[in-house]
Amino acid sequence: MQVILFVGPPGSGKGTQAQRLAQELGYHHLVMGDLLRQEIQAQTPLGLKIKPLLEAGLLVPDQLVIDLISQHLREGANYILDGFPRTVPQAQALDHLLTQKGASLCAVIALDVPEEELLTRLLKRAEIEGRSDDNPQTIQRRLTEYRLKTQPLLDFYEARSLLRRISGLGLISDITDRIKKAVQMC
Numbered sequence: 001m002q003v004i005l006f007v008g009p010p011g012s013g014k015g016t017q018a019q020r021l022a023q024e025l026g027y028h029h030l031v032m033g034d035l036l037r038q039e040i041q042a043q044t045p046l047g048l049k050i051k052p053l054l055e056a057g058l059l060v061p062d063q064l065v066i067d068l069i070s071q072h073l074r075e076g077a078n079y080i081l082d083g084f085p086r087t088v089p090q091a092q093a094l095d096h097l098l099t100q101k102g103a104s105l106c107a108v109i110a111l112d113v114p115e116e117e118l119l120t121r122l123l124k125r126a127e128i129e130g131r132s133d134d135n136p137q138t139i140q141r142r143l144t145e146y147r148l149k150t151q152p153l154l155d156f157y158e159a160r161s162l163l164r165r166i167s168g169l170g171l172i173s174d175i176t177d178r179i180k181k182a183v184q185m186c
C-alpha cells in the first residue's frame with residue numbers, strides 16, 4: 001500500500017495535477033475538500049458543523065478531518081491524498097494511521113506558485129465556477145491559513161527526505177511530467 005501526498009496553496013493546481021497523476025499510476029485520488037463538500041451537500045451533522053468554516057475560508061478542526069480520512073482509507077489500496085494533511089497534527093495522525101494499515105508514505109509533492117499568480121488564478125476561477133469560497137475576502141483567508149498552518153508541513157516532510165518541490169508554473173502537461181519524474185520510485 002503506497003501513499004503520495006499533494007500539498008499546495010489554493011490555486012496551485014494540486015487538484016488537477018493529483019488527478020492526472022492518479023490516472024497515470026492507477027491510484028485512488030482522495031480529495032479532502034470534496035469529502036467535506038459532500039458532507040455539506042448531504043446536510044449530515046458534520047456537514048452542518050463545517051459549512052460556516054468552509055464558507056469563511058477557515059480550516060476545519062483537525063480531529064474532524066482525521067476521522068473522515070480514516071473512514072475512507074482502505075487497507076491494501078494505493079492513494080493520492082489531495083488536501084490532507086494540512087497541519088502538522090494532521091500529518092502526525094496520518095503517520096499513525098498509515099503504520100496501522102501497513103502503508104508507506106512514498107513522496108510528498110509540494111507545488112510552488114507565487115502568491116500573485118495564485119490570486120489571479122483564484123479570482124478567475126471565482127468568475128467561472130462560482131464556488132462559494134472563491135471570493136476576494138475568503139481567498140485571502142485561505143492563503144493566510146495556508147501560510148500559517150500548512151507551510152510548516154513542508155519542513156516536517158523535508159526533514160524526512162520525503163518532500164519534492166515542483167514548480168506549478170507552465171503547461172499543465174509539463175508540470176505533470178515533472179511530478180512523474182519526482183515519484184518514479186513509488
Ligand code: ADP
Pocket residue numbers: 009010011032033034036053054057058059060061062065082083084085086087090133142
Ligand atoms: P483549496 O485548496 O482551493 O482551498 P479545497 O477544496 O482543498 O480547496 O479545500 C476547501 C476548504 O475545505 C478549505 O478552505 C478548508 O476549509 C477545508 N479543508 C480541506 N482540507 C482540509 C484539511 N485537511 N483540514 C482542514 N480543513 C480542510
